[in-house]
Amino acid sequence: MITSVASDMDGTLLNEKQEISEGNKEAILKAQQAGIEVIVATGRSYEEASYVVKEAGIDCDIICANGAEVRDADGEIVYQAGIEDDRSRQIAAELNELGIYFEVYTNQGTYTEDYEKGIDLIIDIFKTSNPDVSEAQVRQAAKERYDEGRINVVEDYEVLFEDSEHLVFKFLVFSKDREKLQQAQSVLAELKDLAVSSSGKNNLEINSIHAQKGVALEKVLSSKGLNVKDAMAIGDNLNDLSMMKVVGRPVAMGNGLPEVKEFCSHVTATNREDGVAKAILDAMEQSEQD
The missing domain is CATH 3.30.1240.10 (Hypothetical Protein, Haloacid Dehalogenase-like Hydrolase; Chain: A; domain 2)
Structure with a gap:
C-alpha cells in the first residue's frame, strides 16, 4: 500500500501545454481524499512551480530546485540546502x-x-x-x-x-x-x-550534495511520520533518479529516458496521456486488492 506520491513536473505531471491536465488533477485529489500524501518534486524554483500547481487547484508540499528548498502547502519554507x-x-x-x-x-x-x-x-x-x-x-x-x-x-x-x-x-x-x-x-x-x-x-x-529530490523527499516524509518505502515516485529524467532510488514504487513515464525506465519497477503512460493519473490509480487499485 502506498501512503505517499512524489511527482516530477516537466515531462511528467505537466502536459504539452505546460498544464496539469484534468485527469491528473482528479487522480491527485482522489489520492489526497484517500489520505495519501501528494508531493510535487521539481527542478523549478518555487515561484515557477507553485503558480502551475495552484492554478490547477491543488494544495501540496513542493520540493523545489531539485531539493534545495521544500515548501509546505501554505508556501512556508521547511527546508533549504544551498551552495556556499x-x-x-x-x-x-x-x-x-x-x-x-x-x-x-x-x-x-x-x-x-x-x-x-x-x-x-x-x-x-x-x-x-x-x-x-x-x-x-x-x-x-x-x-x-x-x-x-x-x-x-x-x-x-x-x-x-x-x-x-x-x-x-x-x-x-x-x-x-x-x-x-x-x-x-x-x-x-x-x-x-x-x-x-x-x-x-x-x-x-x-x-x-544535500539538495537532491531523494534527500528532500526522505526529510519530508520523515517529518510526517511516513515511510519512504511506502512511497511512489514518478518521473522522466535523470534528476528524478535520486527519489526513485529511495522509494518502494519507482515509476517511469512512458516518455522517460531509457535509463529511467530501466531502473524503475513500473512504467506508466506519457505526460500527454495522463501518465501520472494512471500511475496513481493503478497503485491505489493494487493497494485495494492487497
Missing part, C-alpha cells in the same frame, strides 16, 4: 573558463546574464519531453516566463554571490556542444560536495 558563496564562485569560474552558458537559482529568484540563451535553455528542456511541439509556440511561452518576472536578468552573477540575502540553490548549465557538457560534468564531478544531474538532453543541473 565560495563554491558558487568556483563553479561559475569553471563554467566561464569552458565558455558554457548557465543560470543561477537562488532563494530570491532565478537569474541569467544572457536573455536569448536563457530562452534557448527553456526551449530545450520543454522540447526534450515534447519534441513535436513547434519551437515558435515554445519560444512564446519561454518569453512569457521572463515577461512575468519569473526569470531575472543581471549583468554579473557576482552581485548574487556578494549579497548575503541570496542563497544559491542551483546552477542550470546549457550547451548544444556535447563535448563541452561532458567537460563541465567531469570538472564538477571532482567537487564531492556537489550533486550533478540533468533535466534535458543539453543541460546539467548542479546542486549541493
Whole structure:
C-alpha cells in the first residue's frame, strides 16, 4: 500500500501545454481524499512551480530546485540546502573558463546574464519531453516566463554571490556542444560536495550534495511520520533518479529516458496521456486488492 506520491513536473505531471491536465488533477485529489500524501518534486524554483500547481487547484508540499528548498502547502519554507558563496564562485569560474552558458537559482529568484540563451535553455528542456511541439509556440511561452518576472536578468552573477540575502540553490548549465557538457560534468564531478544531474538532453543541473529530490523527499516524509518505502515516485529524467532510488514504487513515464525506465519497477503512460493519473490509480487499485 502506498501512503505517499512524489511527482516530477516537466515531462511528467505537466502536459504539452505546460498544464496539469484534468485527469491528473482528479487522480491527485482522489489520492489526497484517500489520505495519501501528494508531493510535487521539481527542478523549478518555487515561484515557477507553485503558480502551475495552484492554478490547477491543488494544495501540496513542493520540493523545489531539485531539493534545495521544500515548501509546505501554505508556501512556508521547511527546508533549504544551498551552495556556499565560495563554491558558487568556483563553479561559475569553471563554467566561464569552458565558455558554457548557465543560470543561477537562488532563494530570491532565478537569474541569467544572457536573455536569448536563457530562452534557448527553456526551449530545450520543454522540447526534450515534447519534441513535436513547434519551437515558435515554445519560444512564446519561454518569453512569457521572463515577461512575468519569473526569470531575472543581471549583468554579473557576482552581485548574487556578494549579497548575503541570496542563497544559491542551483546552477542550470546549457550547451548544444556535447563535448563541452561532458567537460563541465567531469570538472564538477571532482567537487564531492556537489550533486550533478540533468533535466534535458543539453543541460546539467548542479546542486549541493544535500539538495537532491531523494534527500528532500526522505526529510519530508520523515517529518510526517511516513515511510519512504511506502512511497511512489514518478518521473522522466535523470534528476528524478535520486527519489526513485529511495522509494518502494519507482515509476517511469512512458516518455522517460531509457535509463529511467530501466531502473524503475513500473512504467506508466506519457505526460500527454495522463501518465501520472494512471500511475496513481493503478497503485491505489493494487493497494485495494492487497
